Amino acid sequence: MTEDTSKAVSTASRRKFLTAAAGAGGLALAGCTESTSGDETKEITITGSSTVYPLMSAISEEFRSNNSDVDPTVNRTGSGGGFSNHFCVGNSDFNNASRPIQSEEEDLCGENGVEYMELTLATDALTVVVSEDSFADCLTVEELAQIWESDSVDTWDEVRDEFPNKEIERYGAADTSGTYDYFIENIQGSERGHTSDYTATEQDNQIAQGVKGNEKAIGYFGFSYFYQNPDGLKAVGVDNGEGCVKPSLETAKSGEYQPLTRSLYTYPSLDALSKDYIAEFARYVVEQTTDQELVAENVGYVPLSDSVQQEQMQKLEDAIEEAN
Template sequence: MNRLYALLLTTSVAALSACGSGSSSGEKDEVAVIRMDGSSTVFPIAEAVAEEFQTSGEHRVRVTAGLSGTGGGFKKLCRGDIDVANASRPILTEEMEKCRAAGIKYLELPIAFDAITVVVHPSNDWVTSITMDDLKKMWEPAAQGVITNWNQVRADWPDTRLMLFGPGADSGTFDYFTEAVAHKAKASRGDYTASEDDNVLVQGVENNKNALGYFGYAYYASHKDRMRAVPIETEKGPVLPSIESVVDGSYRPLSRPLFIYVKESSLQQPEVRKFVEFYITEGSKLAQEVGFVPLPAEATTIALEHLNNNRLGTVFGGVPQVGVTIQDVLSRDATL
């Protein structure tokens, strides 16, 4: 992703500028730095928002963006190392406790919806659709070292090696997928190619005929000429991931909300508050441009109200949930 390398170069320069552009007396041309990290799934949105915010000409600020995974982002948020954590799942109980112990308070703000996409190599001509039971048989912990060939999942699939690619344990996509498939977060076989960088997973599927992988829809959308999305069997028949199937609720249970978590103390800095407002108001449009499902206008309005009212905490209570709607997220009461 050329945008990725450009952003990393820009933000590295920004960090150096922020450290060295002002004198000890505080020169007026010093550039403030907003620190962001977390989900690789959310990264394309975060990257687009950061670039638009920095190039708007209205802000003397640079935004650094990392992709250590949702879990990695929460670790940094609860240590006070970053201002904004990008997350592809809600914060969990143990992460809430770490933030609480460190005196870190935060706002949970939805920014878009995503469809976790199951993909195979384009030359794979035997998988026309897949059930959640098939995915469980492939990915559950009991499959490790046991389910190694395609025909062990379905007898009419070929007797060839099953090569699996998926997010690592710090990924929110990993947490959500395992909750949806194995009915327990982080319940997964360990003998697969894992990475918090979705680009690594994309390349793995592109280069292996016998591969199956999963990651956020945006990474599939930007590589759809080199891989194939697999329809998920539902009570209404096979459903492909798309903006339409997420909006109408037919792509279940692998559609999910995406979030940013903002450190409350950082919002006292005017540039951070302006950036978060920009993220909410412009993020929906930019999310759609990079392959995600945008929030409806009503949801954006409510998210801004939550920001202005300083609504702290999470509406999930630290418990992973599958299949929630954006209306559910915005109507619940939050707790720290």
């Protein structure tokens, strides 16, 4: 994290914010059937990406605080798990994703009559992390591929001679995750696959905990989880052939951090957008995408520019009109 980023908001306040947002999501999962006014609560079901989860949870909590009769529930199912098991079979209103919807998911939605649209929410710097006392500071794309491919190396000295002869312990995204898909596509390629010799989870904080204090460990997740949990972790720089670049809000925004800078999305169904309260929630989500304090300082992603936000809002308004 750069000095400018670290000055933007204290670690304590970031953690407090994310904890509150996650807690709010947990409360929403429990469900409440009545609002304070006694009217029936209008529920919104949101599934999908654990990477998008902190941002959507924060936005949902702010919306809920001003709309006590609406209850958005945000679930971490992974991008693919959300599409396949919930959204494309008609069981959720939105699916968050850390990569675009895939052709087989499009087909599944089509088979079930689920029409949808894509909204861009923010930019992420997918982050490789090691313990703060690790010997690894920067890795090339090829070295990352050797660590994570199906036929992966076993020890760190197989990655680079100067590294110690210690077994590699890996922590990463589950295969239902968009982060898993994005990492394969942009690091080792689909033909080299992804190792099964790792601890897989949709709970990104578990990746952080597994890597902390473990010199042999390496993991990857969305930048927000490093931004929220910097103590005991080190973000690894990535050398894409033009020198080492560390992940940060600044290098993601500039496009310097390649190939792991990516867009984050949410997909509302048109059926959901035909309901006025869900359409209003969707508008609120898009409105927040340029909020520097919420998106960057509190959550840890790059906000949209005003022009891109306007494009997304027009797409949404067109979809709402089509839905009605």
